[in-house]
Amino acid sequence: DAKTTQPPSMDCAEGRAANLPCNHSTISGNEYVYWYRQIHSQGPQYIIHGLKNNETNEMASLIITEDRKSSTLILPHATLRDTAVYYCIVRGVLYGGATNKLIFGTGTLLAVQP
């Protein structure tokens, strides 16, 4: 699976949009971009994933560049409860019942400031 690069930490003011970047320049055509977050002392929480089109759900938006070498996770209105480590993971998918592993990098610690 392709390696990802994320800044180790970011700050964001409460109520503002948080934009978390991720570089995955070696991503291949069948690999998806997944985002998870981990609040302190809890298990990771799935946020969103996509292949090449931008995606949006109730939690966040995922913007993937046209060349797919980078992406940005957007939390539109960050709250204090969004303070967590955010992991960007690139993973190929298998069909026919097999599954691919999620390999976690070091992630970005997002600190939402009051």
Add this chain to the structure above:
Amino acid sequence: GAVVSQHPSWVICKSGTSVKIECRSLDFQATTMFWYRQFPKKSLMLMATSNEGSKATYEQGVEKDKFLINHASLTLSTLTVTSAHPEDSSFYICSARPWRLAGLGGKETQYFGPGTRLLVL
């Protein structure tokens, strides 16, 4: 939906004893579950892939005889840390892939449990 539980949430044991951790998918069936370990201020490290009805697949460097995994049903996987030592103290987290998403390629995702904190004295 897609809730995964772990039991116990924390455990303290003496060196040399064995500890069993349960991972349950509460509202979905999971043919595949994963076990991770996380040390303080470090990222999650995948230990093994647990498949219902078959042997687990361990990552390189993980001792299969020390970390016994059993996936006896579509909603339960257990991790047993045998003869635990202080260096096994860690945060153990499981995840589960819904069976209904299996084979659907990009629709697939995994859901994580809340973790089990193990302290070996």
